Amino acid sequence: ATSATSTVTASQVAPLSNATNASHTSHTSQKRSPSLSPRCDDSSTADLLIDSPNQPTINQTSSNVVDGINLDEIKDFAKAFKLRRLSLGLTQTQVGQALSVTEGPAYSQSAICRFEKLDITPKSAQKIKPVLERWMKEAEDRYKSGQNHLTDFIGIEPSKKRKRRTSFTPQALELLNAHFERNTHPSGTEITGLAHQLGYEREVIRIWFCNKRQALKNTVRMMSKGMV
Amino acid sequence: ATSATSTVTASQVAPLSNATNASHTSHTSQKRSPSLSPRCDDSSTADLLIDSPNQPTINQTSSNVVDGINLDEIKDFAKAFKLRRLSLGLTQTQVGQALSVTEGPAYSQSAICRFEKLDITPKSAQKIKPVLERWMKEAEDRYKSGQNHLTDFIGIEPSKKRKRRTSFTPQALELLNAHFERNTHPSGTEITGLAHQLGYEREVIRIWFCNKRQALKNTVRMMSKGMV
DNA sequence: AGCATAAATAATAA
DNA sequence: TTATTATTTATGCT
Numbered sequence: 001a002t003s004a005t006s007t008v009t010a011s012q013v014a015p016l017s018n019a020t021n022a023s024h025t026s027h028t029s030q031k032r033s034p035s036l037s038p039r040c041d042d043s044s045t046a047d048l049l050i051d052s053p054n055q056p057t058i059n060q061t062s063s064n065v066v067d068g069i070n071l072d073e074i075k076d077f078a079k080a081f082k083l084r085r086l087s088l089g090l091t092q093t094q095v096g097q098a099l100s101v102t103e104g105p106a107y108s109q110s111a112i113c114r115f116e117k118l119d120i121t122p123k124s125a126q127k128i129k130p131v132l133e134r135w136m137k138e139a140e141d142r143y144k145s146g147q148n149h150l151t152d153f154i155g156i157e158p159s160k161k162r163k164r165r166t167s168f169t170p171q172a173l174e175l176l177n178a179h180f181e182r183n184t185h186p187s188g189t190e191i192t193g194l195a196h197q198l199g200y201e202r203e204v205i206r207i208w209f210c211n212k213r214q215a216l217k218n219t220v221r222m223m224s225k226g227m228v
Numbered sequence: 229a230t231s232a233t234s235t236v237t238a239s240q241v242a243p244l245s246n247a248t249n250a251s252h253t254s255h256t257s258q259k260r261s262p263s264l265s266p267r268c269d270d271s272s273t274a275d276l277l278i279d280s281p282n283q284p285t286i287n288q289t290s291s292n293v294v295d296g297i298n299l300d301e302i303k304d305f306a307k308a309f310k311l312r313r314l315s316l317g318l319t320q321t322q323v324g325q326a327l328s329v330t331e332g333p334a335y336s337q338s339a340i341c342r343f344e345k346l347d348i349t350p351k352s353a354q355k356i357k358p359v360l361e362r363w364m365k366e367a368e369d370r371y372k373s374g375q376n377h378l379t380d381f382i383g384i385e386p387s388k389k390r391k392r393r394t395s396f397t398p399q400a401l402e403l404l405n406a407h408f409e410r411n412t413h414p415s416g417t418e419i420t421g422l423a424h425q426l427g428y429e430r431e432v433i434r435i436w437f438c439n440k441r442q443a444l445k446n447t448v449r450m451m452s453k454g455m456v
Numbered sequence: 457a458g459c460a461t462a463a464a465t466a467a468t469a470a
Numbered sequence: 471t472t473a474t475t476a477t478t479t480a481t482g483c484t
Contacts, residue, residue, distance in 0.1 A: 083314070092479065110458060321466090341467055393461085393481050435462070439463085445475095
């Protein structure tokens, strides 16, 4: 996201598949993991049924229709989506970030990755599909009307405003620190509670704890080196 | 490879028509001279390259025709090539390796990368183009006649699975981090030692350091921007 | 569903 | 070209 020179063309397209690993030194035996067969090929998908409490993902499913959901349709869309994304020169990360800016549900890079690989349950896919569908349509329209519209829509460079640095009140810090002393890893619920109680955004609080833990770690590290 | 999932029929590839965007990089970074080592056994290549060490790359050229070479044509092909490559779910590495197997000149992943980015001289491009053209045509034909023909042509083992994500024990991380603090660039010997000591593959340890350096760099970057 | 980060691909340096 | 770095994708957790 650095140079953003005029060459915003569909360059920088992301990798698609695994190629040979250029590693030297193939040390000892590889722990050949039980293949998760994240693949559509029909090679014996049975037997792998590790009883999962969760629904199987689409690519683990052989049927074409589940719960009234047409999997083929989703598979086709996933493929097309990926291709269109690449054609526009977008990364999963960019799409994810763009989604979080526009209205409607947002999804992370991970979620998009999993959608493209169909490594999600039919239900989830069914839910995400329309969101991506709509977004992609819009993105393509923008693309056709010129690069600027697209980059603008995606929210790259142009309007990447940085969040203002939060400043905590002494009272808030006191409470946060007190909490931190009891528990450096507050649960999601606790974080939400604190955020609400103090009137800060949840994410701000979460980050505060991250940073605090980091600071603690650094302190410990320095002390162990006799630097403090 | 995992990309098998991403295969899309070539016909689905929207040509992304026109798009020959004339935007010519107001260059950000001073590109290094495109000097390639004249180590190739193909003497003509050597001639071609040493003959003008400082010749500008295509993307540094504004003209459409240089030395009787139609740059627009090359640009269009480069774009189309990339898209077709992605549509077939191939990586630059795979193409490079496949080329080295078939008869005719071979090119490395780096060479293909540069061709796609037009970060080569017109002469070099002119020379590579037909090779890639011929190869891609063949690959697409194979693709149409079925996956097997393609994977065969490419010389990949159909079931190359991504390595399972390693999870390090806290103890291992502690040792690794301690090491990292002393030296972010351990020597090969040190890496081997650590791998042995911790019971992980050497390559895994090497990659850990790569990623760790990356993370550190990102942190520094963010801190300098006041983001942490 | 998302974070953190391992692994893989693309780009650049040597 | 090969070796490394920079970027992106994918996955183990929870």
